[in-house]
Amino acid sequence: MEHYDDLLTGRKWWSRLYMRLIWNQDANLLARKVLDFIPNDFQGRLLDVPVGTAVFTAEKYRQMKDAQIVGLDYSEEMIAIAALRKATEKIANLSLEQGDVGELPYANEFFDCVLSMNGFQAFPDKEKAFAEIFRVLKPGGFFCGCFYVKGERRLADLLVKKVMERKGFFHPPYDTFAEAERRLRGMYGEDALTETIGSACLFRCVKPQKESAESELYTSNNIK
Template identity: 45%
Template sequence: MTTPTTTDTVPQTKEKSKKIKSAYKSLGKGSFYDGMITCSTFLGSVVNKVVWDYSKEENNLITEKALSGIEEDFNGKLLDVPVGTGVLTVPLYSILNDADITCVDYSEEMLNQAKEKAEKLKLTNVKFQQGDVGHLEFEDNSFDIVLSMNGFHAFPDKEAAYSETFRVLKPGGKFCGCFYIKGQCSRTDKFIDTLYVKKGYFTPPFETLESFTERMKKMYSNVEISNIKSLVSFICTK
């Protein structure tokens, strides 16, 4: 199975980045995104069923699997990229009191939503900064865990994102998260191609279950991958 690649020039990648930033600017300002991503509102449940063919239980399960790579007594350094609005991860950080957590997102609006959630929970061990996953401003081997929830289907330069998340992860560290893969549900694929890509929410090329598994096995020493329809979760050890 061939791993998806991109041959974009620097200007093309920058143009994609601008489109993504604009798309997520509106999502970061409202509550619709949180309701959709957690399947916790009526409209969010409708979107999950129509687009993803997901029940709330299935939606929660894929999140739980992705986050299961983080132990409850984790006290190391964690990078969350992209943190989004923080709806999936910031509540978890309230029990990781001894961890050193850095949250990065390209969208300032999304990042502000995550900051507000952290402030309401009075979290003091979580830092936020705007940044690009393709150009992470951290030293090699900086983090014990790199977490990426629903990011890789949106990143404009996926090769750079894979390279950078690997670079900043310590040997023996865990790379975990979840994202969209194509080829598992034709209805979902059609919505992605005709709506999500055009709106700038998602950016091709997209992994398949086979291509992603192949990629992770080449990069990481231990790989745990599972999917529920069009979302894949992973816990990979460097």
């Protein structure tokens, strides 16, 4: 974890080169575009999964004084680093919990917003993760974030297969952008916003007031 934040944020020349050459993206720009989906005056409950080290979100959360924010991550080490950042940044409205996105410990329709930045490529059971996030999100609430999609960048796909999977950082299968777009629009409706930035899919979706037949079938098949 020593160089984790340096790698993600491009603080070092080698990390900037890595992000540009392999992933064809600026992680800071990607994070800003995702976080711009959430207004600073957001009021309500927000779930951030996986919260990671909160390196991209701490400053944003400090401005969201009227929000109730829950940061969940499977990694206790990530939670520990995020807790230090929370204390340093004095983010009083952020609570941190260790847990599994495939079995979220929250009631149905509990959150007004779910944020997931660069998490789905690491989730072993992506179907359950999508279904659980849909379950805990209120109708009219929004789901936004980004995740790796295959087929956009050959170097990225090669690194994922030869390195990231072998180290246990990524877990197949992965959607292509077209598959991700079809999945999100099937669950959340045709108004779901999607775009690619390098090898990432950026998205914002609003949960419909009434489930479509496709989203109802999807959640019923993946929530036990």
